[in-house]
Amino acid sequence: MTYSADLNFSFAHTRRVNFGAGALNEIGSLVGDLGFERALIVTDAFLLEKTDFVERARKSLGPRCAGVYGGVVPDPTAESIDRGADEARRIGCDVLISIGGGSAIDTAKGMAVVLREGGRVLDHEGYHALTREPWPHIAVPTTAGTGSEMTMVTVIKDTARGQKTFIGSYYLHPLAAVLDPELTVKMPAKLTAATGLDAMSHAVESLLSNLRNPISDACAIQAIELIVNNLPRCLRQPDDLAARGQMLIAAALAGSAFSNAMVVLNHALAHALGARFGVHHGTANAIFLPHTMRYFSDVAADRLALVARALGISEADQQRAAHQAADFMESFIRGAGLGERLSDYGVKEADLPGLAELALGDGSIIYSPKTISEIEEVVGLLKQAL
Amino acid sequence: MPLLFPSNEWTQAYMQAVNSSDAYRQAGKDWTHGPLALVVKAEPALGLAKDTALILDLHQGVCRKAWVTEDMDEANRQPFCITGSYAQWKQVIRKQLDPIKGMMQGKLKLKGNLTVIVKFVKAAQELVNATTTVETKFLDEK
Numbered sequence: 001m002t003y004s005a006d007l008n009f010s011f012a013h014t015r016r017v018n019f020g021a022g023a024l025n026e027i028g029s030l031v032g033d034l035g036f037e038r039a040l041i042v043t044d045a046f047l048l049e050k051t052d053f054v055e056r057a058r059k060s061l062g063p064r065c066a067g068v069y070g071g072v073v074p075d076p077t078a079e080s081i082d083r084g085a086d087e088a089r090r091i092g093c094d095v096l097i098s099i100g101g102g103s104a105i106d107t108a109k110g111m112a113v114v115l116r117e118g119g120r121v122l123d124h125e126g127y128h129a130l131t132r133e134p135w136p137h138i139a140v141p142t143t144a145g146t147g148s149e150m151t152m153v154t155v156i157k158d159t160a161r162g163q164k165t166f167i168g169s170y171y172l173h174p175l176a177a178v179l180d181p182e183l184t185v186k187m188p189a190k191l192t193a194a195t196g197l198d199a200m201s202h203a204v205e206s207l208l209s210n211l212r213n214p215i216s217d218a219c220a221i222q223a224i225e226l227i228v229n230n231l232p233r234c235l236r237q238p239d240d241l242a243a244r245g246q247m248l249i250a251a252a253l254a255g256s257a258f259s260n261a262m263v264v265l266n267h268a269l270a271h272a273l274g275a276r277f278g279v280h281h282g283t284a285n286a287i288f289l290p291h292t293m294r295y296f297s298d299v300a301a302d303r304l305a306l307v308a309r310a311l312g313i314s315e316a317d318q319q320r321a322a323h324q325a326a327d328f329m330e331s332f333i334r335g336a337g338l339g340e341r342l343s344d345y346g347v348k349e350a351d352l353p354g355l356a357e358l359a360l361g362d363g364s365i366i367y368s369p370k371t372i373s374e375i376e377e378v379v380g381l382l383k384q385a386l
Numbered sequence: 387m388p389l390l391f392p393s394n395e396w397t398q399a400y401m402q403a404v405n406s407s408d409a410y411r412q413a414g415k416d417w418t419h420g421p422l423a424l425v426v427k428a429e430p431a432l433g434l435a436k437d438t439a440l441i442l443d444l445h446q447g448v449c450r451k452a453w454v455t456e457d458m459d460e461a462n463r464q465p466f467c468i469t470g471s472y473a474q475w476k477q478v479i480r481k482q483l484d485p486i487k488g489m490m491q492g493k494l495k496l497k498g499n500l501t502v503i504v505k506f507v508k509a510a511q512e513l514v515n516a517t518t519t520v521e522t523k524f525l526d527e528k
Contacts, residue, residue: 128492
């Protein structure tokens with residue numbers, strides 16, 4: 001793989017990653033090492049009530065635990081973030097610890113901005129508009145998929161305007177990420193597969209993106225190798241801590257890759273399917289991924305050949321390798337129990353133009369390796385997944 | 387005669403260029419999201435003493451009004467405000483820096499909803515193309 005002479009990029013990621021089984025039990029030491037005295041845990045009601053994760057963190061933090069905000073909601077709303085910031089101000093804290101999936105981590109990122117800058121979270125929507133570090137934030141993911149612990153973005157649902165918006169900034173990376181495989185062993189098989197394949201999509205799409213760079217490529221390739229070797233192990237034996245740990249690392253690497261290189265058409269399609277038919281984000285990505293790979297094989301065979309190599313395929317011809325990678329991906333996804341089609345979710349042929357239109361208006365599409373502007377082209381791809 | 391960037395003369399010529407662009411009219415026909423402020427950061431060494439904003443009142447493929455201001459509160463009140471250094475705006479005008487890529491890489495700072503901006507990537511490209519039809523004199527060039 002060679003890169004063009006005019007290559008220019010910035011690459012940024014979370015400063016510190018603590019990995020290991022039981023790492024959550026050491027969070028008190030980490031908080032102390034970083035010089036903080038009052039930590040507020042940010043989580044959702046399910047994790048608070050149905051798991052011992054928060055209790056473990058509390059125990060490790062001891063007197064450094066200032067309290068818990070359990071108001072995280074799926075697809076965090078501006079209101080839920082503002083409520084969290086109000087609660088943090090009321091309690092008084094010098095660091096936030098998010099425990100949960102992407103929603104908890106994104107909520108804490110939004111709270112961190114409000115705590116530093118004041119106002120309400122939507123006052124700060126924008127990209128690279130922050131001029132200083134937000135409130136310190138340590139992220140503890142409990143799924144291996146979103147990679148939000150490594151990204152510089154928080155996605156916020158603006159219910160008043162009926163749209164999603166972003167705050168993105170190099171400053172928004174968490175101060176540290178704690179990757180503890182013990183937190184993911186109880187994930188149900190379907191969620192394990194869906195989140196794992198979300199991470200796979202992040203990795204593959206970042207390699208396809210026109211914004212990719214040598215560092216994001218390295219992260220993505222390593223993530224693909226880890227996922228292909230460890231997701232099946234997690235599904236066969238859910239308490240395999242080694243495999244669970246490597247999936248957490250893969251999700252983090254894929255998060256770093258796409259935070260810097262962005263995603264492409266596959267995520268645009270998944271966003272459209274999620275919005276119209278309520279399909280889980282990871283599942284939606286899995287439905288489209290092999291088709292997206294085939295769709296781009298004419299212009300991105302070199303990059304798909306890298307995917308093929310990471311998947312363990314040895315084929316010297318790039319075009320053939322690209323197609324073999326797509327075929328492999330299709331059977332890998334089926335093997336993970338997610339070999340579903342659009343029709344399984346009630347999507348009919350008549351729905352495809354609407355889905356295509358929605359995908360064409362999604363920001364994820366713009367760094368795709370070829371320009372996609374015709375609705376018929378996207379409908380053609382969607383038909384493959386019907 | 388080349389027009390100095392940034393200046394009111396340049397901004398008025400740019401508005402005319404935008405309104406003469408069929409490609410922009412088509413690409414921006416669904417834009418109903420309000421004015422766009424483009425802020426050039428002060429560069430005293432080049433003679434640009436204060437932050438300067440070009441505000442474009444874009445609506446459905448037309449630039450209804452364009453003006454220059456040094457009032458950053460006014461610039462920040464617009465629904466979208468993009469800030470960059472003089473060198474970066476020069477790169478944009480010379481088509482050496484794609485503005486959306488510049489935003490993603492932090493070379494340009496966006497205040498506003500990114501998801502709206504990226505839906506109009508073609509319109510953004512046509513706005514850049516329109517700059518190339520304005521004969522421009524840059525502050526750092528004799």
